[in-house]
Amino acid sequence: MALVPYGGGGVLPGLHSPAATYRFAGRPVRIEQSWAQLGVAAVVWDAALVLCAYLEAGNVDLCDRAVIELGAGTGLLGIVAALLGARVTVTDRAAALALLESNVRANLPPELQPRAAVKELTWGRDLGSFPPGAFDLVLGSDIVYLEETFADLLRTLEHLCAEHTVILLSCRIRYERDLDFLRMLRGRFSVHEVHYDPTKDVRIYKAQRGGRKDEI
Numbered sequence: 001m002a003l004v005p006y007g008g009g010g011v012l013p014g015l016h017s018p019a020a021t022y023r024f025a026g027r028p029v030r031i032e033q034s035w036a037q038l039g040v041a042a043v044v045w046d047a048a049l050v051l052c053a054y055l056e057a058g059n060v061d062l063c064d065r066a067v068i069e070l071g072a073g074t075g076l077l078g079i080v081a082a083l084l085g086a087r088v089t090v091t092d093r094a095a096a097l098a099l100l101e102s103n104v105r106a107n108l109p110p111e112l113q114p115r116a117a118v119k120e121l122t123w124g125r126d127l128g129s130f131p132p133g134a135f136d137l138v139l140g141s142d143i144v145y146l147e148e149t150f151a152d153l154l155r156t157l158e159h160l161c162a163e164h165t166v167i168l169l170s171c172r173i174r175y176e177r178d179l180d181f182l183r184m185l186r187g188r189f190s191v192h193e194v195h196y197d198p199t200k201d202v203r204i205y206k207a208q209r210g211g212r213k214d215e216i
């Protein structure tokens, strides 16, 4: 099933623009893209830009926090989290890892390289390599879009999260079925919308186990 970006209109992101440069954490971040070869995993989505800006604005204390990004695609969000002080594990499916690794390595200064790992994590699988509760923060931008992955994505979040873990998901709600995932998430976590960017029509949801208040 094809993901339709930008409400279905316009040019697919990245199709004519193999690389894009952003500015976060006081430095340029140059992201190589490859829509033609890899599709949705190989372009930067608006939801990533909105969550990067949310992190950069200081809404979350990232200093030395253990962060995992799911469905990282090009890696922009994980890179920005690392530049802002987190120890990051940036994950996606196997096919996305080469471009992801290359973007991560190209954008982190030498002293931050050891603080970023790129790993395969297909939702619902590969979970044995990721100990429950090892992460303070789980990030995901534009990863709620494939109905057939919802159960596996939820299982992955449940596996990763301990009481202290915060999940931040940035989403453009394109279809009614996207709301189904949020209903599933609310069945397992306490979920709040914490930000809405009307210019990009992207919402950020924060989720935690139980009713626990913010730890991050």
Ligand SMILES: C[S@@+](CC[C@H](N)C(=O)[O-])C[C@H]1O[C@@H](n2cnc3c(N)ncnc32)[C@H](O)[C@@H]1O
Pocket: 003, 040, 041, 042, 043, 044, 045, 046, 047, 048, 070, 071, 072, 073, 074, 075, 092, 093, 096, 121, 122, 123, 140, 141, 142, 143, 145, 146, 149, 152
């Ligand atoms: C729309 S892209 C978003 C990419 C990036 N997070 C961003 O916002 O720019 C969705 C991402 O989810 C990943 N993805 C889709 N299904 C997945 C699965 N079952 N397991 C792991 N990653 C998956 C894709 O490879 C892709 O990188």
